[in-house]
Amino acid sequence: MAAVKSEPTRILILGGGYVGLYTALGLQKKLRANEASVTVVDPQPHMTYQPFLPEAAAGAIEPRHVVVPLRRVLKRCHVLTARVTGIEHERKSVTVEAADGHTEHLSYDVLVVALGAVARILPIPGLAEQGIAFKTIGEAIYLRNHVMTKLDEAASTLDPELRKRLLTFTVVGGGFAGIEALAELEDMTRFATRYYENIEPEDIRWVLVEAAGRILPEVRETLGVWTAEQLEKRGIEVYLSTAAKSFEDGYVQLSDGTEFESDTIIWTAGVKANPVLAGSDLPVDKRGRMQATAGLQIVGHPDAWTAGDNAAVPDLSRTEEDPTATCPPNAQHAVRQARHLAKNIIRVVRGGQPKDYFHKNLGAVASLGLHKGVADALRLKIKGFPAWVFHRAYHVKAMPTFNRKVRITMDWLLGGLFRREVISLGQINYPKEEFDRASKSS
Structure with a gap:
């Protein structure tokens, strides 16, 4: 009698970001026919390459080109557009809310938790109402049109105080996301002023607020100081060791007593693990991240895996000096962990043992606008145009x-x-406005 063929292993990947996409790509490339089925769940039908969001917001890159359609590239996987709302690993069940609003329960044999991080919102008065985050392509498109619309409004108003408020743009957070968004958008607005007869570059005010004593903590301190100096030379106001106290009604109050009005509050002050993780029956650390082994398995659960921003993965390159060190939440780690994760899953599915993830840091690069950048890579300090080229190439x-x-x-x-292009397409933020106006007048 012929042996009964076992069913393919059901692999469920929660999240379609860096980790979700690269893990699925690795699996679909290496898995044999009928060896396993792979399902990827994400509320968006695409993966966003976040390092390009600043250039997409500033008009240097077409926004559609910084996203990767999941269904197009994951041809051997199942892609479900849905939001994860619950994880019950003991029952091997995940609850999701599909795009049309209905709820489903998905079963699996192997789980990959790659939900990533969400914006960390602090209890600052007015932040929820006035703040604009900068993590998705939708936010990048909105921010670009918002900033350009403010220039249009400022060019039209006769009120000098309102004009000043409209032309004041505030960025909170001095990490890579904040600095690159600030630098690219400031570059864009300065370039745009040549098309406005009554707006000069010096009329536009950009403000950076950072609670820590330095910016760009990912690079060596001397480069962080150099970057702050370059921003100030461009007329950008840099407030270090300064916290935001209130944004109510667009009135900004800082901890050092500085006060001003701003119609644009860009919030890039950190992220936190997806809150869904806290409600699961899988172990999390004090920061809400999945507790992971160096082999990228969730602690105590060999059939559950994790990586990326939502995972506390031991950093073996630093554990000798700090046994509690974990890999920082950045794209470089997420991509490399995902590729390693796919290989480990295949090893275990075929009866082998996972290998530990060891990361060799290549450094960090940041764009500071057109033809300007900073890089701390390959043990070299690179500034200006060479760093900008290095950033784009990397x-x-x-x-x-x-x-x-x-x-x-x-x-x-x-x-x-x-x-x-420096044109405003602000109508896409309110697509029915003209239709509604026409309806009321008919």
């Missing part, structure tokens, strides 16, 4: 799929030939 190499690499490169080439 990230276009890391961008998933050849299709997206070519499209982004073409965007850069066309931008160099014809300059960036």
